[in-house]
Amino acid sequence: MPPAMTADGTTAPTQPKLRRLPLTWVGVLPFGLFVLLFLILPTMKIVLGAFQTPDGTPTLANIFALFTPSILSAFWISIRISVASALLGCLIGFAVAAALVLGGLPARIRSLLLTFSGVASQFAGVPLAFAFIATLGPAGMITVFLRSELGIDLRLLGFNLLSFWGLTLTYLFFQIPLMILIITPALDGLKREWKEAASILGASGFQYWRMVALPILTPSLLGTFALLFANAFGAVATAIALTGSSLNIAPILLYAQIRGDVLGDPHLGYALAFGMVVVTGIANAIYIWLRARSERWLK
Structure with a gap:
């Protein structure tokens, strides 16, 4: 529209248009607030705390402390457990997904398995640790049954739930379903x-x-292997509830530093958390890059 004219022939001043926030963004605001409060701000606090002393002075001592033998050993054990559970989860999950997609199983079985996988992939923490202790622990149901009925003592065979392979086996409960959920669409994409x-x-x-x-x-x-690695490396509650302090891994060492006891060092805990963020961040970046490549292939 042409600008309005006044009685003396001059142009009347126009009022500035008010820009309104599109209503489509309203639904995103709660998610953005959640990400800000529970992801961005805590991560910033971890990063800043890793480079500070308790009185707020900048320092690199916390980062250098990550290279001490005990902490390097904890990270190495965590990496080994993550690699083992991710590799086994990929192999077993791929076999199940291939049988599901390419094996001609009924649609009802597929729906049931995918539903279970969606639930099991999120089942972790204290409930999962309790379930495995009650099943395969020293006094677990299967352990007692094998020892009393079949004369098979799992401890004499070298199996201990509160160990490297015990924790790896526990992680497989949510690693395998996660692999099934992720790889099934890729198998469906094979023309x-x-x-x-x-x-x-x-x-x-x-x-x-x-x-x-x-x-x-x-x-x-x-x-998917990179994602499963990050998923296992960042699992804290399950490891603590299952093994306590009997296994020296990064999440348990982190918990020991930040829980506030006499021997704890919160800023060293921040540095440990920062190191875990770096490792999981690299794994997730690899997953995103490879996922984008696979989606281009399957289009």
Whole structure:
């Protein structure tokens, strides 16, 4: 519209238009507030606390303390447990998902398994630790049954739930379902035409998987492995509830530093948390990058 004119022929001043926030952003605001309060601000506090003394003086002593033998050993054990649980979770979860998608199972079984996987992938912490202690602990149901009925003593065979492999086995309860949830859409993305074309060209089933399917799925598999690694590395409640202080891993060492007892050092705890954030951040960045590559392949 042309500008309004006054009686003497001059242009009347126009009022500035008020910009309104689109209503589509209203639903995002609670999520943004949640991320700010429970992710961004705590992370900033961790980063700042890692480079400060208790009186607020800047220092690098907390970061240098991460390279002491005991802390390096805790990180190394945590990395080994994360790698073991992620690798086993990927192998077992991929086998289950392949049977689900490519094995011709009924749709009812698929729906039931995916629903269970969605619940089990979030089942962790104290309830999961209690479930495994009640099942495979020193006085657990399966342990007692094997010893009393079959004469098999798991401890004599070298199995201890409060150990490296015991914690790895516990992590598999949520690692395998998470793998199933993530890799199933990738398996669904394998087009039937690719297998038919490979068969027409004389490729066997093994050759199809080696030369067509696996190269396409490799970014998804590696990305999911990175995500499962980060998922296990950051699991705190399950490790503490299951092993207590009997296993020297990074989450338990972090808990010991920040819980406020006489031997605790909160700022060293901040440095430990900062180190864990760096490790999990790298793993998640690898997952996001590989996930983007796999989605381009499957389009």
